[in-house]
Amino acid sequence: MDVQTAYQKTIIFSTIKHLESNQTITDSNLPYVIHLSNVAMEILIASNNTAHFDLLYATQVALLHDTLEDTNTTFEELEREFGFEVAEGVSALTKNDNLPKEEKMLDSLNRISKQRKEVWAIKLADRITNLQKPPKSWDNLKRIKYREEAEIILEKLKGGNEYLENRLRTKIEEYEQYLD
Structure with missing residues (x-):
């Protein structure tokens, strides 16, 4: 299957x-698919800047990355539709x-x-995408903890994808503007 067909199906x-x-994006009426497509976009761009990157696999995992956590989707259903890996x-x-x-986060x-390193890349891309302007409902302590989590992600997944690590580092620095 080519990446475009896999993207559309997924x-x-x-x-x-x-x-x-x-499910919508927190504190908005925007459909959650915007977040998923943003994570996939980060992966698509990263693939152009990363040697030996399985874009087909990474695209599918990126678009599905929150289905087990946030929907009634089961592991078995994902395995049946998209394969075990x-x-x-x-x-x-x-x-x-x-x-x-x-x-939860460290686990x-x-x-x-x-x-595989593509999964590392998806976690980096997910946090990059989430380090936008924080939801209005978050207080300063929540915003600080979220930035601290981003730093932990960056440290723990060091060596997974240099391109996305650099993007996340930049996003963490830019996120400072939202802290009191």
Whole structure:
């Protein structure tokens, strides 16, 4: 399957799943597919700046990265539709709800670190995309913690994708404007 066909199949699947959950971008009426397509766009550009990058695989995982965490999609359903490796990548990017909140991110980063570098790239791209103007409902402490998490992501996934690491570093610096 070519990347364009995979992108179209995957974004339709993911959009339907997020619409079923009535998920929008935080504090907006914007459909969640905007976030997913932004993460995929980061991956598409990164692939042009990264040697030995499996764009087909990375595109699918990028567009699906929140389906297990935020929708009623199951691992088995992802495996049936997109294959075991894609489902495994999405699973690594999914926070474990059985853990205390303060352990979820590090647990996910540890699972990501055992995956292919494309999965590392997707986590970097996800945080790059999320380091836009923060939601109005976030107080300064939440914004500070979010930036600190971004720094942890950058440190833990160092060596995963130089292009996206540099982008994330820049976004972290730019995010300072939103802190009191």
